[in-house]
Amino acid sequence: MQKKIPLENESLFTKLQNLKTLIAGASEVKEDIETLVRTLNEHCVESEAYQLKTALQVNIEHLREILSGSDDIQFREFWIVPFQVKAAIVFLEGMIDQGIINEHIIEKLTASRSSHKFCLEQLALIDSIRNIILTAASVTKEDSMEAIISRILSGDAALFIDTVNTALVIATRKVEFRAVAEPETEAEVLGPRDGFTEELRVNITLIRRRIINPNLIIKKQHIGIRSKAEVAVVYLRGIANFKLIHEVEKRLKNITLDIPAPSGMHNLLEDKPFSIFPTVMSTERPDKLAAALAEGKAGILVDGTPFCYIAPSTFPDFFKAGDDYYEKWLPAALIRITRYAAAFFALTMPALYVAVTSFHPGLLPTPLVLTIGTSREGVPFPAFVEALIMEALLEIMQEAGIRLPKIIGPAVSIVGGLVIGEAAVRAGLVSPPLIIVTSFTAIATFSISSYRLGLPLRLLRVPLMCLAASLGMFGVMCGLLAIAVHLSILESFGEPYLAPLVPKSRANLSDLKDTIVILPATQMVERPDYLEPPDGKRQKGE
Amino acid sequence: MMDRLRKLLCAFLLLVFVLPLAGCWDRRELQERNLVLAIALDLADEGLKPGQSQETVKAETFVQPTGSKRYRLSLQILKYEAKGAGSKGGGGQGARKTFVLSNTGESLFEMVRDMLGQSSRALYFEHMQVVIISEAVLRQTNLAPILDFFFRDAEMRSRIRVYATPGQARPLLEFKPPTGEPGGIYLNNIARNHVKNAHIGTARTDLGHIIQALDNDADVIMPRIDIQDEVVKIRGLAVFRRDRFGGYLDEYAVQGIRFVRGTERGAIITAPCPVHPGEILALELVKHETKLTPHVAGDDIYFTLDINMTGNLSEVHGAQPNTYDYKNKDALEQAFAQEVLANVSYAVRQSQTVGCDTLYFGSKLKAHEPETWKRVKERWDEIYPAISLYTSVNVRIRNIGVHR
Numbered sequence: 041m042q043k044k045i046p047l048e049n050e051s052l053f054t055k056l057q058n059l060k061t062l063i064a065g066a067s068e069v070k071e072d073i074e075t076l077v078r079t080l081n082e083h084c085v086e087s088e089a090y091q092l093k094t095a096l097q098v099n100i101e102h103l104r105e106i107l108s109g110s111d112d113i114q115f116r117e118f119w120i121v122p123f124q125v126k127a128a129i130v131f132l133e134g135m136i137d138q139g140i141i142n143e144h145i146i147e148k149l150t151a152s153r154s155s156h157k158f159c160l161e162q163l164a165l166i167d168s169i170r171n172i173i174l175t176a177a178s179v180t181k182e183d184s185m186e187a188i189i190s191r192i193l194s195g196d197a198a199l200f201i202d203t204v205n206t207a208l209v210i211a212t213r214k215v216e217f218r219a220v221a222e223p224e225t226e227a228e229v230l231g232p233r234d235g236f237t238e239e240l241r242v243n244i245t246l247i248r249r250r251i252i253n254p255n256l257i258i259k260k261q262h263i264g265i266r267s268k269a270e271v272a273v274v275y276l277r278g279i280a281n282f283k284l285i286h287e288v289e290k291r292l293k294n295i296t297l298d299i300p301a302p303s304g305m306h307n308l309l310e311d312k313p314f315s316i317f318p319t320v321m322s323t324e325r326p327d328k329l330a331a332a333l334a335e336g337k338a339g340i341l342v343d344g345t346p347f348c349y350i351a352p353s354t355f356p357d358f359f360k361a362g363d364d365y366y367e368k369w370l371p372a373a374l375i376r377i378t379r380y381a382a383a384f385f386a387l388t389m390p391a392l393y394v395a396v397t398s399f400h401p402g403l404l405p406t407p408l409v410l411t412i413g414t415s416r417e418g419v420p421f422p423a424f425v426e427a428l429i430m431e432a433l434l435e436i437m438q439e440a441g442i443r444l445p446k447i448i449g450p451a452v453s454i455v456g457g458l459v460i461g462e463a464a465v466r467a468g469l470v471s472p473p474l475i476i477v478t479s480f481t482a483i484a485t486f487s488i489s490s491y492r493l494g495l496p497l498r499l500l501r502v503p504l505m506c507l508a509a510s511l512g513m514f515g516v517m518c519g520l521l522a523i524a525v526h527l528s529i530l531e532s533f534g535e536p537y538l539a540p541l542v543p544k545s546r547a548n549l550s551d552l553k554d555t556i557v558i559l560p561a562t563q564m565v566e567r568p569d570y571l572e573p574p575d576g577k578r579q580k581g582e
Numbered sequence: 583m584m585d586r587l588r589k590l591l592c593a594f595l596l597l598v599f600v601l602p603l604a605g606c607w608d609r610r611e612l613q614e615r616n617l618v619l620a621i622a623l624d625l626a627d628e629g630l631k632p633g634q635s636q637e638t639v640k641a642e643t644f645v646q647p648t649g650s651k652r653y654r655l656s657l658q659i660l661k662y663e664a665k666g667a668g669s670k671g672g673g674g675q676g677a678r679k680t681f682v683l684s685n686t687g688e689s690l691f692e693m694v695r696d697m698l699g700q701s702s703r704a705l706y707f708e709h710m711q712v713v714i715i716s717e718a719v720l721r722q723t724n725l726a727p728i729l730d731f732f733f734r735d736a737e738m739r740s741r742i743r744v745y746a747t748p749g750q751a752r753p754l755l756e757f758k759p760p761t762g763e764p765g766g767i768y769l770n771n772i773a774r775n776h777v778k779n780a781h782i783g784t785a786r787t788d789l790g791h792i793i794q795a796l797d798n799d800a801d802v803i804m805p806r807i808d809i810q811d812e813v814v815k816i817r818g819l820a821v822f823r824r825d826r827f828g829g830y831l832d833e834y835a836v837q838g839i840r841f842v843r844g845t846e847r848g849a850i851i852t853a854p855c856p857v858h859p860g861e862i863l864a865l866e867l868v869k870h871e872t873k874l875t876p877h878v879a880g881d882d883i884y885f886t887l888d889i890n891m892t893g894n895l896s897e898v899h900g901a902q903p904n905t906y907d908y909k910n911k912d913a914l915e916q917a918f919a920q921e922v923l924a925n926v927s928y929a930v931r932q933s934q935t936v937g938c939d940t941l942y943f944g945s946k947l948k949a950h951e952p953e954t955w956k957r958v959k960e961r962w963d964e965i966y967p968a969i970s971l972y973t974s975v976n977v978r979i980r981n982i983g984v985h986r
Contacts (some may be wrong), residue, residue, distance in 0.1 A: 397611060397612040398609045398610065398611050398612065399608060399609055399610075401612045401615060401617070401706070401708060401709075402706070402708030402709065402737070406619075406709045406711070406767060407767070409612065409617060409660070409709055410660065410662075410679075410764065412612055412613075413612050413613045413617075413660070413662040414662045414663060416611070416612060416613040416662075417613050417662040417663065419613070422609070422611050423611060423612075506601070507601070509606070509609070510601040510602055510604075510606050510609075511601065512608070512609070515601075
C-alpha cells in the first residue's frame with residue numbers, strides 16, 4: 041500500500057491535470073464559438089449573393105435574412121384573387137405613400153373583375169398585372185435582388201408574386217423634406233429667395249425651372265460603398281467642356297469612402313486636400329449654380345445636403361455674389377473691390393498692427409503715434425500678446441455664436457462684445473486701438489461673400505502675426521509672398537486657382553471683365569475662356 | 583511619402599525655432615520708445631534751465647576726451663500720459679506733452695547716446711520735427727559740421743525743419759503751445775503757413791533742401807524763429823554764405839525774395855492809395871507768373887525779372903462806403919506794381935549786402951548759361967553783389983470786392 045499510494049496518487053494527479061487542461065481548452069473553444077456566432081450575426085449581408093427565385097416563400101425568407109436587422113420593413117402577404125396567386129408587397133413603413141399602396145396596388149389586385157381572364161389570355165401573368173391591373177404611375181420589372189433591395193431602401197414598394205422570378209417595383213416614395221426656403225448662409229438683397237433643400241429631386245427641379253433647355257444634362261450616380269448616396273452631375277451640353285465633365289465623373293467614381301457625408305463632399309473632390317484654401321465652392325443658391333452652368337462649369341448635387349458643389353471654382357469665384365450681377369455694374373464693381381480689400385485686411389490687419397507698433401513706429405504719422413502711444417501706455421503686454429489674446433477671444437466668440445441656440449445669441453454678444461471688450465480696456469489689459477483692429481478684422485472677415493474662404497483667412501492671421509512679431513514688416517511680406525506662391529500652385533479640377541486673374545494668354549484677357557471688377561452684362565460677350573467652352577459666345581447676333 | 587513628410591516637418595520646425603532666435607532683435611513696443619520731437623543746440627554754458635544750478639550742469643555733463651568746441655544738446659521727448667490720468671482732468675490742455683533732456687559735449691551722436699544714461703527708454707528719431715540752432719553756435723562754427731549728424735543718421739527724415747534763433751535755443755523746446763500739441767509738432771506746423779503768407783520764408787528750407795544746397799555748393803537759407811515770453815514767431819530768414827552764417831533778413835525782404843523766386847503761393851500786398859492820400863489798400867494775390875532770366879553781354883551779367891500778378895482788392899481804407907469805383911482800377915494797379923517793384927529792389931539790395939545768393943541767381947545762370955557759369959564760378963562771390971536786376975511788374979486787379 042505504501043508503495044502503491046504514490047503511484048495511484050501520481051495517476052490521479054495526471055488525470056486531474058488532464059481534466060484541468062481539458063476544461064481550459066473547452067472554455068477557449070467556447071469563447072471562440074461565441075465570437076464566431078457574434079461575427080456571424082453581425083456579418084454584413086451582401087445582397088448580391090441572393091437571387092430571385094420563383095417560390096414566393098423563398099424570396100420572402102431571403103428578404104427577411106437581408107433586412108432582418110431592421111424593424112421598419114413591412115411584409116404584406118395577400119392573394120391576387122383574379123389569378124389565384126399568392127403575392128407579397130414589401131416596403132419601408134416611413135418612406136412610402138400609403139395611399140398608393142392601398143388604392144392602386146392592394147385594392148386593385150384583390151378585387152375580381154371579368155376582364156381579368158382576357159388579360160391572361162393576352163399577356164403573361166407579370167405583364168398583365170403591370171400593364172392592366174396596377175394603376176400606379178411608375179411600375180418597373182426588376183429581377184436582381186440587389187436592385188430591388190436598394191429600391192425598397194429608397195422608399196419604393198416591391199411586389200413579389202408566387203411562381204414568377206421577377207418582381208415589380210412600384211414608385212411609392214413619399215419622403216418628408218424641408219420646404220424650399222431662403223438660403224441661410226448666403227443672404228442677398230436682390231437675388232431670388234429660393235434655396236436648395238436636402239432633397240435631390242427638389243434641387244434638380246429648381247435648376248430645371250431656371251434653364252429650360254434639352255441640353256441641360258443631369259447624370260446620376262451612386263457614391264459611397266455602403267451608403268450609395270445619390271449624386272447628380274449637372275451641366276449644359278455644348279457649353280461645358282467634356283474634359284471637365286469627364287474629370288468630375290471620374291472623381292466621383294473614385295470616392296472610396298463607405299459613407300461619405302453629403303455636406304463634406306467637397307473635401308473628397310479637391311485637387312490638393314492638404315491645402316487650407318477651398319477649391320470646390322459650395323452654394324445654397326440655385327441662381328448661382330445656374331449662372332455657373334451658363335459659364336461652362338459643372339454642378340454636383342448630392343442628396344442629403346442643401347449645398348451644391350461647383351466645379352471648377354477659382355479664387356475670384358469666392359468673392360462673387362449674386363447681387364453683383366443684379367446690381368448696376370459700377371456699384372457692383374466697387375462692392376466687389378471692397379470685398380477684396382476686406383479679405384486683405386482680414387488677413388493682415390493684426391499683423392500690420394503688431395509690425396508697425398513694435399518694429400516700425402516711424403511708418404506712422406506723428407499724431408497717430410501720439411494717440412496710439414497714449415492709449416498703450418500702461419498696457420503690460422507687447423502688442424503681439426495683446427493681439428493674440430484678442431484674436432483668441434474673437435475666435436471663441438465666433439464659435440460660440442454659431443454653436444449656441446439662437447435664443448442665447450444676444451447674450452453672447454453682450455457679454456463678449458460689451459463686457460469683455462469694454463472691461464479689458466478699462467482694466468488696462470488691452471489698448472483701444474487693438475479693439476478697433478480686432479473688430480475691424482472680424483467685420484472684414486464677415487464681409488467676404490464666402491464663409492468658406494473666410495476660414496483660411498482666419499487661420500492664416502495667426503502665423504502672419506507670429507511673423508510680424510519676430511521679423512516685423514519683413515516677416516509680414518514674407519508671409520504674404522508664401523501665401524501668394526501657394527495660391528498660384530493650387531488647382532481646381534485642373535484649372536489654375538488664380539485662373540482668370542492671371543490670364544494664360546492674351547485671348548484670356550477678356551476673362552478679367554468679371555473678376556475684381558465687373559462690366560455690364562451686355563459687355564460680357566464671351567464665356568470665361570479659361571474653361572475652354574465648346575461654344576464661347578454668350579450673346580448671339582452680329 | 584512618410585519620409586518626405588518628415589523632412590518637411592523638420593524643415594518647418596527648424597524655421598519656427600529660428601524665427602524667435604534670429605528675429606525680434608529690434609522689437610520694441612511703441613510706448614517703450616522715447617520719440618525725440620525736437621533738438622536744440624546751444625553753446626555748452628548756455629541753454630540752461632531757468633534756475634538750474636552748476637551742480638546739475640555737472641551731473642549732465644559728458645566728458646569727451648577729444649575736441650575743444652563744446653555744445654549743449656537738448657532733446658524734446660514725447661511723453662505719453664496713461665489713460666487714467668487724462669480722464670481725471672489732469673491731462674488735456676493743461677498738461678505738458680513733452681519733456682527735455684540735455685547734455686554737453688562735442689560729437690552730437692555721442693551726446694545723444696550718452697543721453698541714454700538719463701532716459702529709461704531708448705531714444706528714437708523717426709518722428710523728429712525740428713532742429714533749432716542758436717546764433718551763438720552758428721557764429722562759432724560752420725553749418726555743415728553741425729548738421730552732419732542729421733545728414734548721416736538713418737532715422738532722420740528730410741522733412742525736418744531747421745531753424746536759427748538769435749537767443750538761446752532751449753527755451754523753444756520748453757515752450758508750451760497754447761493748442762495743447764506737443765511742442766515739436768507745433769514748431770513744425772508754424773512753418774507750413776508760408777502758403778498763405780509771403781513773409782514766412784520757410785518754403786524749401788527743410789533739412790532735405792539744406793542738404794541739397796550744400797551738395798550743390800549753393801548758399802543756405804533757413805527760417806529764423808524767435809521766442810519772447812510766451813510769443814513764438816517765425817521772423818525772416820537766417821542767411822549763409824555757403825554754410826557760413828551771414829546774418830538775418832527781415833520779413834519785408836523775405837517777401838521780396840519770394841517774389842523774385844516765384845515761390846509765393848499767396849501774399850497780401852499793401853500800397854498807399856492813389857485816390858485817397860494817406861490811406862492804404864491791400865491786394866490779395868491770387869495768381870502770378872514770374873520769369874527770371876539771366877543775360878550775358880560780354881563780361882557783363884544782368885538779370886531781367888517779369889512779374890505778372892493777378893489779385894483781388896481785399897481791403898480799402900478811406901473809401902466810403904466800402905466799395906470802390908472801377909474807374910480807378912488802372913491807378914490802383916499802378917500803385918501795387920510800384921509797391922512790388924520797391925519790395926523786390928529792397929530784397930535784392932539786402933541780399934547783395936549780406937552776400938548770400940538767396941535769389942538763386944547762381945543756379946539760374948548755371949542752367950541758362952552754363953559756359954558763362956563755368957567762367958565766373960570761382961569769382962561768383964565777388965560778382966554776385968554787383969549784378970543788376972531789371973524788374974518789370976504788371977498787376978491786374980480781377981475783383982474789387984464789391985458788396986452792397
